[in-house]
Amino acid sequence: MDRLWFFFFGTLNYDSLPFYSTIATIAAGIVVAGALVTFGLITWYGKWTALWKNWLTSVDHKKIGIMYVVVAFVMMARAVVEASMMRLQQALSFDAPGYLPPEHFAQLFSTHGTIMIFFMAMPFLTGLINYAMPLQIGARDVAFPVLNSISLCLTGGGAALMMVSLVLGKFSTGGWSGYPPYTEMAFSPGVGPDYWIWAVTLSSIGTTFTGINFAVTIYKKRAPGMHLFRMPLFCWTSLCTAILMIFAMPPLTLATLFLALDRQLGFHFFTNDAGGNMMNYANLFWLFGHPEVYILILPAFGVYSEVIANFSSKVLYGYRTLVVATMAIAVLSFTVWLHHFFTMGQSSAVNAAFGIATMTIGIPTGVKVYDWLLTMFRGRVRFSVPMLYALAFLILFVVGGLSGVLLANPAVDYQVHNSLFLVAHFHNMLIPGLLYGMLAGTHYWFPKAFGFRLDELWGRIAFVCWVVGFLLAFMPLYALGLLGMPRRLVEYFDPDYLPYTIVAAVGAGFILAAFASLVVQLVVSIRHRDALRVFVGDPWNGRTLEWSISAPPPEYNFAVIPDVKARDAFHDMKRRGVAYRRPKHYSNIEMPMNSMLGPVVAIAATACVFGIVWHIGWMIVLGFLTVWGAVIARSFVRRTKRIIPASEVRRTEERWLAAVSKAPLIARDYETSPANRGLAEAAGA
Amino acid sequence: MSSIDKKHPGLNLGRSDPGAHQDAEEIVFGFWVFLMSDLVLFALLFATFATMIGRTADGPGPQEFFDLKSVAIESALLLISSFTFGYASLAMKYRPEPMKVVRWLGVTLLLGIGFLGFEVHDFVTMAGKGGTPQTSGFLSAFFALVPTHGLHVFAGCIWIVVMIVQTLAYGLARDVKLRILRLGLFWHFLDIVWIAIISVVYLRALA
Numbered sequence: 001m002d003r004l005w006f007f008f009f010g011t012l013n014y015d016s017l018p019f020y021s022t023i024a025t026i027a028a029g030i031v032v033a034g035a036l037v038t039f040g041l042i043t044w045y046g047k048w049t050a051l052w053k054n055w056l057t058s059v060d061h062k063k064i065g066i067m068y069v070v071v072a073f074v075m076m077a078r079a080v081v082e083a084s085m086m087r088l089q090q091a092l093s094f095d096a097p098g099y100l101p102p103e104h105f106a107q108l109f110s111t112h113g114t115i116m117i118f119f120m121a122m123p124f125l126t127g128l129i130n131y132a133m134p135l136q137i138g139a140r141d142v143a144f145p146v147l148n149s150i151s152l153c154l155t156g157g158g159a160a161l162m163m164v165s166l167v168l169g170k171f172s173t174g175g176w177s178g179y180p181p182y183t184e185m186a187f188s189p190g191v192g193p194d195y196w197i198w199a200v201t202l203s204s205i206g207t208t209f210t211g212i213n214f215a216v217t218i219y220k221k222r223a224p225g226m227h228l229f230r231m232p233l234f235c236w237t238s239l240c241t242a243i244l245m246i247f248a249m250p251p252l253t254l255a256t257l258f259l260a261l262d263r264q265l266g267f268h269f270f271t272n273d274a275g276g277n278m279m280n281y282a283n284l285f286w287l288f289g290h291p292e293v294y295i296l297i298l299p300a301f302g303v304y305s306e307v308i309a310n311f312s313s314k315v316l317y318g319y320r321t322l323v324v325a326t327m328a329i330a331v332l333s334f335t336v337w338l339h340h341f342f343t344m345g346q347s348s349a350v351n352a353a354f355g356i357a358t359m360t361i362g363i364p365t366g367v368k369v370y371d372w373l374l375t376m377f378r379g380r381v382r383f384s385v386p387m388l389y390a391l392a393f394l395i396l397f398v399v400g401g402l403s404g405v406l407l408a409n410p411a412v413d414y415q416v417h418n419s420l421f422l423v424a425h426f427h428n429m430l431i432p433g434l435l436y437g438m439l440a441g442t443h444y445w446f447p448k449a450f451g452f453r454l455d456e457l458w459g460r461i462a463f464v465c466w467v468v469g470f471l472l473a474f475m476p477l478y479a480l481g482l483l484g485m486p487r488r489l490v491e492y493f494d495p496d497y498l499p500y501t502i503v504a505a506v507g508a509g510f511i512l513a514a515f516a517s518l519v520v521q522l523v524v525s526i527r528h529r530d531a532l533r534v535f536v537g538d539p540w541n542g543r544t545l546e547w548s549i550s551a552p553p554p555e556y557n558f559a560v561i562p563d564v565k566a567r568d569a570f571h572d573m574k575r576r577g578v579a580y581r582r583p584k585h586y587s588n589i590e591m592p593m594n595s596m597l598g599p600v601v602a603i604a605a606t607a608c609v610f611g612i613v614w615h616i617g618w619m620i621v622l623g624f625l626t627v628w629g630a631v632i633a634r635s636f637v638r639r640t641k642r643i644i645p646a647s648e649v650r651r652t653e654e655r656w657l658a659a660v661s662k663a664p665l666i667a668r669d670y671e672t673s674p675a676n677r678g679l680a681e682a683a684g685a
Numbered sequence: 686m687s688s689i690d691k692k693h694p695g696l697n698l699g700r701s702d703p704g705a706h707q708d709a710e711e712i713v714f715g716f717w718v719f720l721m722s723d724l725v726l727f728a729l730l731f732a733t734f735a736t737m738i739g740r741t742a743d744g745p746g747p748q749e750f751f752d753l754k755s756v757a758i759e760s761a762l763l764l765i766s767s768f769t770f771g772y773a774s775l776a777m778k779y780r781p782e783p784m785k786v787v788r789w790l791g792v793t794l795l796l797g798i799g800f801l802g803f804e805v806h807d808f809v810t811m812a813g814k815g816g817t818p819q820t821s822g823f824l825s826a827f828f829a830l831v832p833t834h835g836l837h838v839f840a841g842c843i844w845i846v847v848m849i850v851q852t853l854a855y856g857l858a859r860d861v862k863l864r865i866l867r868l869g870l871f872w873h874f875l876d877i878v879w880i881a882i883i884s885v886v887y888l889r890a891l892a
């Protein structure tokens with residue numbers, strides 16, 4: 001009987017269910033209820049076919065981009081809640097156990113970090129690049145649309161595994177970086193590290209493919225005349241991010257697979273005995289981890305470059321220096337990984353070299369900050385929501401950067417490493433840097449993606465909450481770090497810490513409110529979508545090609561591939577009076593057909609790794625064979641393209657051009673009024 | 686741009702099939718980028734091996750296992766298979782007869798399988814002498830590096846089978862040609878990695 005059970009269900013049993021603590025039961029209940037309600041609603045409204053046909057099997061870069069952002073938002077909801085739970089615990093745990101048992105607290109900081117990096121930040125930036133970059137370079141899709149769908153689905157599979165880990169078994173307590181030997185079988189015999197390993201591995205493989213896809217798209221699919229040095233800056237940062245993904249994801253894949261071999265098959269890569277060497281893990285992980293930091297921040301830099309130029313009604317200052325700075329950051333990012341473990345035993349000469357390399361990155365970043373400031377100088381700055389995020393970023397990011405320069409000094413690092421000072425520093429980079437950038441990008445491109453603007457008032461409320469929440473939650477952490485409070489502490493006995501942890505908990509409350517405001521904003525905007533509609537497609541007097549088409553854009557993006565004559569191509573077209581021209585003739589457009597390969601591969605791959613986590617042999621074999629069988633079967637599909645006939649293109653375009661001719665020309669002062677239908681009065685330099 | 690421009694490194698289809706040549710620009714370039722990423726993976730496997738070379742944990746070291754005769758045969762098989770794949774590529778470009786391509790692919794496949802046979806035999810012999818990856822850090826690194834290359838060759842063999850079937854079924858259609866072009870890059874890439882394995886693993890460990 002036991003053997004039969006093991007054959008079908010592996011090591012799963014009653015103890016895997018989340019009844020070991022009330023909080024775990026509630027969390028699992030929420031996940032299960034959420035899944036049931038979602039499935040129920042889709043079934044109730046009969047939307048399964050539509051979901052499958054129009055979304056899950058779609059290879060349209062725009063839809064894939066939107067789905068990435070949806071994944072990011074769902075996962076952010078969980079990770080923000082986890083963050084506030086930890087802040088609350090620390091506010092309550094002075095000389096007291098608080099309300100979270102230590103093991104649960106450790107799970108929380110592990111899932112919080114893993115989700116925020118791999119399943120919030122990465123999908124978010126990948127989604128924005130997916131959506132905007134092909135439009136900005138005048139392409140109809142990415143270079144490999146089906147591969148794009150596979151990447152998305154693998155990321156989704158990893159995210160699903162994270163959610164399953166809430167219900168079945170316990171997650172790793174080894175932090176987001178999963179350092180062995182602690183995460184080896186000897187010290188973490190549960191399934192937690194396995195969940196971590198395989199969720200991260202699925203995401204890292206998907207991300208490698210994404211990097212290849214983006215790089216090839218930018219190198220090979222630009223519209224005629226779109227020279228590299230005419231590309232919008234967001235495309236440049238996307239290119240550098242893609243290159244970083246290609247080079248930096250393999251070390252992570254390898255590190256996690258080595259750890260998996262150690263755990264499952266008894267290899268000795270990172271064990272304490274038999275010649276294992278955990279420093280190899282530290283090196284491999286941070287060989288990924290540091291470039292990853294720039295994978296995260298560069299797309300946000302791109303968004304800020306677009307947003308600041310656009311809402312200052314001015315050409316971007318120092319375009320070339322921004323490009324060079326971006327490239328410099330991308331290259332330097334591979335030379336500094338060792339600063340993540342200054343205290344782990346190498347000589348002071350090695351530390352000094354890496355410390356100096358680390359400080360060097362401040363130079364190109366400083367160049368960028370000045371370029372953005374000078375873009376605003378003598379511009380007509382409009383304080384719209386994306387611009388507000390950009391301004392908050394400029395101030396707060398510099399603070400975070402300065403604390404980074406402090407940490408780059410090995411002597412200082414020895415004092416504050418592993419303390420809350422570090423936690424404050426990287427949150428200071430990632431929240432005002434990455435997250436504000438992603439939110440600015442969402443507000444900026446949302447009208448393009450859905451055809452209506454987001455509500456301004458709730459956008460501003462969310463913005464205020466994000467900034468106040470960030471300041472309250474993380475500035476005290478700098479002080480706590482300097483007072484000597486280590487990170488990841490479940491309970492403490494020094495009364496000096498208490499006031500700061502209380503303030504930080506209040507800040508976490510504001511961040512929860514900020515997230516809630518975003519949800520309210522979305523609901524309000526959908527309700528008022530008719531008043532917010534901008535079908536013509538240029539609500540912000542945009543400068544780049546994505547604004548030259550309708551909102552939402554047609555499937556094929558451009559009826560005629562634009563001929564680019566200058567940087568800021570659409571601004572140039574408007575100035576020369578050639579925007580919104582009716583094409584001389586319409587022709588058939590060839591587009592890739594939908595494919596179920598992405599979802600099939602991802603479901604099979606997720607099943608396979610779930611089988612590995614729980615030792616379910618048949619599931620491993622079946623999943624693995626299905627992945628490769630599906631890929632091979634796909635290569636036998638002969639018809640992968642479909643033709644959109646010229647007549648259909650004409651109908652779509654004529655409907656849009658008719659709307660263009662009827663829409664009122666909107667001056668910049670009225671761009672947030674309901675009169676804005678997406679036709680901007682050309683203004684600015 | 687004229688159709689005879691070189692659009693990517695390696696064998697170009699050029700004038701012999703302008704349509705496929707045009708399509709190759711994006712697709713083959715993309716595959717080069719993929720190989721670059723794969724090469725990073727191998728570079729790190731080599732680096733890991735280099736750091737683990739002395740970590741034998743009192744277990745058997747390289748001297749106890751490595752059978753250079755077998756390695757020489759494996760090398761010969763793999764290098765000749767690269768040569769025969771070259772003939773398959775040339776046949777595809779200049780003599781558009783599917784059967785010629787299929788024959789050369791078949792020879793390549795046999796050589797690839799021969800290589801795998803010898804390699805598996807090596808591993809089994811090693812295991813018999815107590816050389817399993819569970820023994821020491823050194824052997825873990827060895828069994829991460831060399832079999833990863835072997836798995837690539839295995840995947841390449843399956844890919845060759847698929848391409849033989851497709852060439853027989855569809856003739857030398859444009860998509861078939863583009864796939865053989867990429868398969869060729871993959872196959873030659875594995876040769877280069879193998880040469881690095883001979884130098885870094887087998888020769889260096891014995892030196």
